[in-house]
Amino acid sequence: MHRYEKIWLTASTVIIIGFMLIIGYQAFALDMGPPSGQETIDPQNVEEHPPFDDTGIHQIGENEYEVVMTLQIFSFDPMELEFPEGSTVHFTLTSKDVVHGFQIAGTNVNAMITPGHVTTISHTFDEPGEYLVVCNEYCGAGHELMATEITIK
Amino acid sequence: MMTKATKEKITMKETRENIKSWSQERPGDALLSKWYMIVSFIALLVGGTLGLLQGLNRAGLFELPSWFSYYQVLTSHGLLLILVFTAFFTIGYFYAGLSYTLGGLLPKVKKLGWIAFFTKVFGFVIAVVPILMNEATVLYTFYPPMAASVWFYIGLVFIVLGVWMSAAGAFISVANWRKNNKGQILPILSFFATGVFVLLTFSSAFVATEVFMIIPWVLGWVDTINVMLSRTFFWAFGHTLVNIWYLTAISAWYVMMPKIIGGRRFSDTLTRVVIVLLVILNIPGGFHHQIIDPGISEPIKYMHAYMSLAVGFPSLMTAYAMFHIMERAGRLKGGKGLFGWFTKLPWKDARFLALFIAMAAFVVGGAGGLVQTMHQLNQVVHNTLWVVGHFHVTLGMTVALTFFGVSYWLIPHLSGRILTKQMNKLALFTTILWTIGMTVMSVAMHLVGLLGSPRRTSFTNYAENATALSWDPYLIFLAIGGTVLMLAVLLQVYIVFHLMFRAPKGVEEFPIGEVEENASPTPYWTEKWGKWIVIMLLVIAMGYVIPVVDMIVDAPPGSPPFRTW
DSSP: OOHHHHHHHHHHHHHHHHHHHHHHIIIIISOOOOOOOOOBOOTTOGGGSTTTTSOEEEEEETTEEEEEEEEETTEEESOSEEEOTTEEEEEEEEESSSOEEEEETTSSOEEEEOTTBOEEEEEEEOSOEEEEEEOOSOOSTTGGGOEEEEEEO | OOOHHHHHHHHHHHHHHHHHHHHHHOHHHHHHHHHHHHHHHHHHHHHHHHHHHHHHHHTTSOOOOTTSOHHHHHHHHHIIIIIIIHHHHHHHHHHHHHHHHHTSOOHHHHHHHHHHHHHHHHHHHHHHHHHHTTSOOSTTTOOTTBOOOHHHHHHHHHHHHHHHHHHHHHHHHHHHHHHHTTTOOOOHHHHHHHHHHHHHHHHHHHHHHHHHHHHHHHTTSSSOBOHHHHHHHHHHHHHHHHHHHHHHHHHIIIIIHHHHTTOOOOOHHHHHHHHHHHHHHSGGGGGGGGTTOTTSOHHHHHHHHHHHHHTHHHHHHHHHHHHHHHHHHHHHTTOOTTTHHHHTSOTTOHHHHHHHHHHHHHHHHHHHHHHHHSHHHHHHHTTBHHHHHHHHHIIIIIIHHHHHHHHHHHHHHHHTBOOOHHHHHHHHHHHHHHHHHHHHHHHHHHHHHHHTOBSSOOSOOTTTOHHHHHHHHHHHHHHHHHHHHHHHHHHHHHHHHHHHHTSOBOOOOOOOOOOOTTOOOOOGGGGOHHHHHHHHHHHHHHHHHHHHHHHHHTOOOOBOOBOOO
């Protein structure tokens, strides 16, 4: 094997292992892992299961909120959320029908919502403004209409 | 005594005569590959046209009629380009390669090739009719619990059966050759074919399992389906499919490119190591499509990020090998200095230019791919147009341009015609046009995806939302890129049919590169496909047993079928 090739392959190995160490450190030490909710639910009886029997915004601390939300064609329940600046919001989400996506444009909030599973994802809104929330997984004929807004004041 | 030069000349002449006799002596083999190519490029024409419609619609410039919605167009576009264009090209190309390098297809292999051809065409027709009737608007990923007409899934079953038959034909060819050439190393192109068909066989087993979960559910024999399990099986197939095209594309880079540029191949042993690594490491990579899914634990996702990144290693080896081949060839032609060799490459040969741009695109596409395998970055871009931009760079440029580059010699070779100077010029123009169109489109897609614009979404401003309105300027570039691409598609399809039926008769070379002069012989352990398959199965088991058992044992109550379109 040529010397240059050895250098190249060594560098490749170092880069790939370096990537692994960084994402592992971020996921497990800094708690920046991807949304991976492990709870399950009967997708045909979502309303009967807590917490989804009481969807909406629940304040759980100073500047800290839990949003219990269901996704269904082609809407979110609840819609049009509003929080004060600097709020930390924990979203608890599930689907009543098909696979949906939950994405807040301009943030790192992006998760799949699959029926039968409960997705949890959190975000701290430090900037005031209107955030666009979209379903980013094709869910049917009205998929492009499935959106709402989060207002931070 | 014969000098080395005359010896080489004689071998060259013999090879020439062999080439000549190939499509004449075995017209049946050539005909089979030609039909695969015809279907492939018709799919490109139709699928490309649908792509243009989408680009125009997404930019808000064109309203699709209610009887043919954006999502129907998207389902057909995906199916035609992801399954038909690529699969038919791959099989036609490798069957030609098997025939050429192993000395002809056995009659039963040819028969299998034809049965596979008709089974797949039949499957596609059955799958496409419900799409056109708006009975299967589920996109090519058909995630349950969306449920299409049962005919859509039955069509998919036939497609998979066809794939398995074509794979069986390839395996029979290889086994037969090995029986008659004991202890010898399989010709490199057939070695690539073996890798590709091994991957095709095992990855389509996953999608077959998924489809057999779906069919009884759609028919109402069972009430519910395990959504997460079906998604997982889909991506075990879906992601591997991507790498099957990639492995097909690099076969042309490793084997044909050196001959086209007047150089020698890269180390034969290392080439085979790259192939084996790509086969072994591939299938668990599918999980990185599910990094932000619920129901899969973080440690499992982390392990899969590792397994996905591992595929980066053989790709980086390939990057080195390609520049090594090009530099050697350039210096052989008198290129001096650090970059002098670069100018000596045959830039005016369309067979090379298309391949070179394909490789350059893979530098970008491969880097984007690494980004997407990583947890945190994946979360930023998942299901945005970034991803669409990514696979238009990889599939749309790396793979498609390689296929174009191959078509410029393979099709005339099969039809007993030649690529004339004029056609070469047109092919150069097409390659450049395609590159411009795809670059404009995919750069815009990457950028607007980073801003959050979702993929798979018909034109919308989300009720004049300011954020969504700020995406519009980028989306215009989708339409511009798409229009340029459409012109390139038309030219490419014209070139293909011209080379197939109209070009002057003659012998176009089937360019197979030779190993370097002082190359050491390839060790026989590379041939142990049985061993490679066992290791591959172990790696698949490592990746899938725990999460799949989890998904079955801890499954939530299943979902009934939905029709939401």
